[in-house]
Amino acid sequence: MTLVTVRVVMVTQACRFALDPTPAQARALRSHAGAARFAYNWGLAACQDRYDAEGRWWSGAELHRLWNAVKKTDPALGWWGENSKCVYQEAFRDLDRALREFIRSRKGARKGRRLGFPRFKKRGRCRDSFRFCTGAMRCGGRTVTLPRLGTIATHESTRKLARRLENGTARILSATVSRTAHRWYVSFTVEVDRAVPERHARPGSVVGVDLGVKTLLTAVDDHGGVIEVEGPKALRAGLRKLQRLGKAHARKQRGSANRAKAAQRLARHHARVADIRADALHKATTRLAARYETVVVEDLNVTGMVANRRLARAVADAGFGTVRRLLSYKTGWNGGRLVVADRWFPSSKMCSGCGGRKPSLSLSERTYRCEACGLVLGRDVNAALNLRDLAASGAKRLNACGGDVRPGSAGQPPAKQEPGTAQAGETGTAAAQATATPAADTHIRSHHG
Numbered sequence: 001m002t003l004v005t006v007r008v009v010m011v012t013q014a015c016r017f018a019l020d021p022t023p024a025q026a027r028a029l030r031s032h033a034g035a036a037r038f039a040y041n042w043g044l045a046a047c048q049d050r051y052d053a054e055g056r057w058w059s060g061a062e063l064h065r066l067w068n069a070v071k072k073t074d075p076a077l078g079w080w081g082e083n084s085k086c087v088y089q090e091a092f093r094d095l096d097r098a099l100r101e102f103i104r105s106r107k108g109a110r111k112g113r114r115l116g117f118p119r120f121k122k123r124g125r126c127r128d129s130f131r132f133c134t135g136a137m138r139c140g141g142r143t144v145t146l147p148r149l150g151t152i153a154t155h156e157s158t159r160k161l162a163r164r165l166e167n168g169t170a171r172i173l174s175a176t177v178s179r180t181a182h183r184w185y186v187s188f189t190v191e192v193d194r195a196v197p198e199r200h201a202r203p204g205s206v207v208g209v210d211l212g213v214k215t216l217l218t219a220v221d222d223h224g225g226v227i228e229v230e231g232p233k234a235l236r237a238g239l240r241k242l243q244r245l246g247k248a249h250a251r252k253q254r255g256s257a258n259r260a261k262a263a264q265r266l267a268r269h270h271a272r273v274a275d276i277r278a279d280a281l282h283k284a285t286t287r288l289a290a291r292y293e294t295v296v297v298e299d300l301n302v303t304g305m306v307a308n309r310r311l312a313r314a315v316a317d318a319g320f321g322t323v324r325r326l327l328s329y330k331t332g333w334n335g336g337r338l339v340v341a342d343r344w345f346p347s348s349k350m351c352s353g354c355g356g357r358k359p360s361l362s363l364s365e366r367t368y369r370c371e372a373c374g375l376v377l378g379r380d381v382n383a384a385l386n387l388r389d390l391a392a393s394g395a396k397r398l399n400a401c402g403g404d405v406r407p408g409s410a411g412q413p414p415a416k417q418e419p420g421t422a423q424a425g426e427t428g429t430a431a432a433q434a435t436a437t438p439a440a441d442t443h444i445r446s447h448h449g
């Protein structure tokens, strides 16, 4: 019998449920989304006015005070009481954040794509969404309860979360309601007590993971076992249909009713494909983190690659960034760790047999053939092997807290930059950021004994 020591950590996590509102509730949802959009635009206009006059804008808190003063006196705003007042306040907070991010981006303090000045939200052009952070937020059976909106039926069971809320191991911090092309969702931000083992159940186990364009991922473990995760059939079929719908949309005359209809069909299907993909990635990463103590992935330059139009679709579809984000916290939950290879580590160009390197390897070459030692291996398997072996040499590590650990002298010296990879270098920092920033929906907040 083995004794496993467990520590309890508080984790912020997102729980999303699809909603099945009644027609009256759907009206109320639209009304709240409209109110949030209105408040955001109202705040943005107020900020622009003040900026023109005084060279600075209002903070989120100031806007909220301003709004509270105006809403009762301006008869044109008489409808404000139809929606939860929380929604307006949160819209001002969103605007505040958008303005700050704009400034950070302009100063160069924000990594990734340059941000423009926040724009007005147009109905039908922006994502319908609003947020609650106070008031009655509950779930149970196949329902959720939200402030002002009351109890709304959900598409799937909320039992798991309801049980955790009941026994006090989870607390709802906020609820964001949003609409994709085909339905409404509520996403609860939940603080959860999570038991994390001090050590992984299979100490010493290692797996190298190559994230693919065609296959979802290819992995090789410390016993040489190869794991290939294809995107689910539904995803591949979905992608084909997506392409068909995209073409159909492009053929329709601009501004025509048929084009609008095609656009709606395309968007609805796109949302469905994204759901299938997210689900597949969740399943694959859960399995890897449970089975292996150390998971090694490549530090792919996601921003750089998405800028490359030819690869854009494939990369976005495979969700490289998502895989890494999911792995970074799931390994932590299992008492394991995620190792991210240096972005110059030539995982695909290096021979896993003799360590020799090819000067170049095009993406179309699916088989690795080594002239030096005669090794012939699937390109993805070869890359996964190199990544697996990197764990022993100690590369940049990301632990569950999202902090970097770079085991000093053992670190792999960066490989010489190859001609033709310069672009990757220029935008390389963006990739590093994708792994180092705390996960958007989950990060460990604090530790207890």
Ligand SMILES: [Zn+2]
Pocket: 351, 352, 353, 354, 355, 356, 370, 371, 372, 373, 374, 375
């Ligand atoms: Zn070789």
